Amino acid sequence: MVEGARRTAHFRLVILDGRVYVERYRKSLQTRDEFTLWGILQLVRWYPGKLPDLELMFDCDDRPVIPANRFRRPNSNPPALFRYCSDDWGLDIVFPDWSFWGWAETNIKPWRNASRDIKEGNKKIKWTDRVPYAYWRGNPNVHKKRQDLLRCNVSDHHDWNARLYSQDWKKQARDGYKESNLEDQCTHRYKIYIEGWAWSVSQKYILACDSMTLLVKPVYHEFFTRGMLPFVHYWPIRDDQKCKSLKFAVEWGNNHTSEAQAIGEAGSEYIHEDLKMENVYDYMFHLLNEYAKLLRFKPEIPPNTTELCPEVMACQTGGIWRNLMEESLEKSPKEGAPCTLPPPYDALGLQGFLDKKANLTRQVEMWEHKYWTGFPK
Known part of the structure; x- marks a missing residue:
């Protein structure tokens, strides 16, 4: 094998x-x-x-x-x-x-230092003072789903409550990465995570920002994401109607600021604490x-x-x-033993957790459906 x-x-x-x-x-x-x-x-x-x-x-x-x-x-x-x-x-x-x-090609520090810098960056602007729109910056050319996301950008005809920016990494490298510091990107109340060709390493940096993460329905998972819950750590976004889904998420957040801020902070705490x-x-x-x-x-x-x-x-x-x-060199061994590995889920416990995720996502989709149609789903 x-x-x-x-x-x-x-x-x-x-x-x-x-x-x-x-x-x-x-x-x-x-x-x-x-x-x-x-x-x-x-x-x-x-x-x-x-x-x-x-x-x-x-x-x-x-x-x-x-x-x-x-x-x-x-x-x-x-x-x-x-x-x-x-x-x-x-x-x-x-x-x-x-x-x-560390990610040398994008000038991103090792996670221990990057997460510390983002945590400090979170203190620069209080959540209530942040720009009340959804923010995304990235390379749209890696997959058509990201190109589709760009249709949700503000234009003369529509405002889907999203502010989206294409990232040219070659230009960033020439300019000394002045516009790509992660700790300077915690300026909006909402940040969008969307996969590229597969999963994206950007997920942990986006979630770390205290902003409510608007997570476009993913196909792939990395090692830490399956323990997260919609409406607890992030807000689920439909992949087939991204623009409408984003607009509703921001409208809901701006009308429920305490709940939206709590979701952002819970996702950020999950990343900064559980992902040390x-x-x-x-x-x-x-x-x-x-x-x-x-x-x-x-x-x-x-x-x-x-x-x-x-x-x-x-x-x-x-x-x-x-x-x-x-x-990122570990200069000395850890004092003490590794954490104790918890027992695996039994079949009933695992199904219960998966059902909870599905029900929370379904609840958000019902609210969204009613927002756009006026009728319960």
């Missing part, structure tokens, strides 16, 4: 006796592979000597590639493949994305431990591997890449 994942993997990772080895197969987009490997090295530094021997395949591309419906027969052996997101029909194993240790780097490392630790328990072979160092160590990785890079690695 591990070998079966090699077809799309960017690298094979082996941890043996606390040392980390990598066999590379192909280069990833940008520096995703490098900072993912860097993040795993930081986990080893965070919990030295506590990780089991293991061997895994990692795919740094966006969309999941292991559909469950191809592996319904007994002993069909789906490939064991790690990546950054999955969907309701996928068996890909979801792992934190590279940007937790200490918890990210604990997720990684437990994920790799549970995965290693399933191995039915002893991991070995394959040919063509390179042993990884942080000093060599950082020294082989330069400029912002090296700066981000130095900034």
Whole structure:
């Protein structure tokens, strides 16, 4: 099953006796592979000597590639493949994305510092004093759903309560990223999250802003999003009638400011508290431990591997890449053991949670339907 994942993997990772080895197969987009490997090295530094021997395949591309419906027969052996997101029909194993240790190509700091800066940025403008519209800034060219979102921008004919801006990352790089500081983008009461080609790393930065997140119905999930609830941590937006859905969300929020502010703050607290780097490392630790328990072979160092160590990785890079690695370097182990892994949901408990999410989304859609038609749905 591990070998079966090699077809799309960017690298094979082996941890043996606390040392980390990598066999590379192909280069990833940008520096995703490098900072993912860097993040795993930081986990080893965070919990030295506590990780089991293991061997895994990692795919740094966006969309999941292991559909469950191809592996319904007994002993069909789906490939064991790690990546950054999955969907309701996928068996890909979801792992934190590279940007937790920095995203050099967009000048975004490691998450520990980026979240701190956003938290400080939240204090600049009180929620009630923020611009009472929905805000989005991003690259619309990665998928047609984002291009469709731009139709909701203010124009001479319509005002859907949205203020949308295209981001040209090449121009930002030339201009020194003056318009892309995350901590300066918490200026509106509402912020829009919409997927691109797959999930988007922007989700945690948007949710961190204290603004009520207007979350366009997603297809994909990353490792932390499935525990969030609509009308508690975010406001659900329909993907088939985005403009009407956005206009109603903003109208509702501006007429229910206390509730809208509470939703924004609950989503922000979820991100700043539950998604602290200490918890990210604990997720990684437990994920790799549970995965290693399933191995039915002893991991070995394959040919063509390179042993990884942080000093060599950082020294082989330069400029912002090296700066981000130095900034996200874990300088000392964590004091104490990882958190205790809670028991999994039983079937009834999981279904109850999923029903709650669906019912809360349905309630918002009923309000929206009545707003536009005057009749209950």
